[in-house]
Amino acid sequence: MSDSSSSSLILALSCPDRPGIVAAVSTLLAEAGCNIRDAQQFDDIETGRFFMRVVFDRLEGARGVAEIRALVDELAARFGMTVSLRDAAARKRVMLLVSKFDHCLADLIYRWRIGELPMDITGIVSNHAREHIASTDLGDLPFHHMPINRQTKMEQEAELWRLIQETQTELVVLARYMQILSDGLSAKLTGRCINIHHSFLPGFKGAKPYHQAHERGVKLIGATAHYVTSDLDEGPIIEQDVERISHRDTPDDLVRKGRDIERRVLARAVRCHLEDRVLLNGKKTVVFTD
Structure with missing residues (x-):
């Protein structure tokens, strides 16, 4: 400065x-x-x-x-x-990671374009090819396809870490990036990597969590944004929200409502981080709201 x-x-x-x-x-x-x-x-x-x-x-x-x-x-x-x-006017450099579900990515890019999220996007990284997120207009944002499997995980993460350093990225956002970061990379990104997940965890793990929730007749669905740690989905929580549902809601209704919650929870968490409103407090956070 x-x-x-x-x-x-x-x-x-x-x-x-x-x-x-x-x-x-x-x-x-x-x-x-x-x-x-x-x-x-x-x-x-x-x-x-x-x-x-x-x-x-x-x-x-x-x-x-x-x-x-x-x-x-x-x-x-x-x-x-x-x-x-x-x-206060400095814009943090942010990298967005995504897999096939791009609703959070699209929302963050939209909020960035209208000036709601004051950040500089250093790139979009996906383990899937660009056509898998074709519904999101990336414009001229740099896109990096980094496929991954069990055999290439360490090499892919080394390339990802190189890109983060090369672009001077200050915050990494897992915008429905469906890959588990290694303990080593999680440690390097302590306090500067945000993830979003449905609040059913650990109650509904694996594929189709909203369908599992429907089968159990849940009355509330929600989402949690948190900092990434080596403890899967158990990092310090930044933001959460819920929505009441009823017996009338189908699994597709839960998926639709879940997408909406995930979008707004992640956006609020990112905004708080960009504005230095989040302070780590051990396994928790202190979030100064505006």
Whole structure:
């Protein structure tokens, strides 16, 4: 981040809780010539950790961004903080992974095109050929076909990781990418890889989960967006939603409604991450809503 950045910045932090954190942050920003526009905080009594997100403006005559960053680093060392400081106008670089079901991919691309999701898409990766997602208009977005099987899994993931690094991708989104990432790749993407799945897991595993749910007569269906970890579908949860159904709903109705839930849950989770609203808290997250 250079001093030529926009006047608004976002500071997100977490640290062991102790008196004086809010005062220290506020004093630092005031003395640096900044004005706080929005501030949210949370004290987790169970873990003894403190979380905070601050949006602030650099006023005329304020210290440069590099100076503010140095001051923040000093504060972080003093309080044992994990911090991020980012230009509010900076767009994160995002890679989208998909298999055959492209409803989440299409929704994310649409929201990106209308400006709802401020991100730069570094590429679309699929283990299936492009014609399998022909219903989604990719435009001139880079498309990478990376087929995979048991014998080629490690080579495919090495190529995927090379592409992530080469494109300087900051966030990977599994937009119904129906492949399990290895423990090694999951570890490399800790806190920057989001997955979406139906909330029936682990109750309804395998093929056709909505048909399984219909057979059991469920009354609620839902979806969960979470960070990817080596524990399959058990990473820190970012966003969830549900919808009530009835005996009148057919399996096709459940699939249709499920697609809608998956789309909106994933989009909300991605947006929260892009805006630095999600802070990791062990196996959980703290999500500062707008």
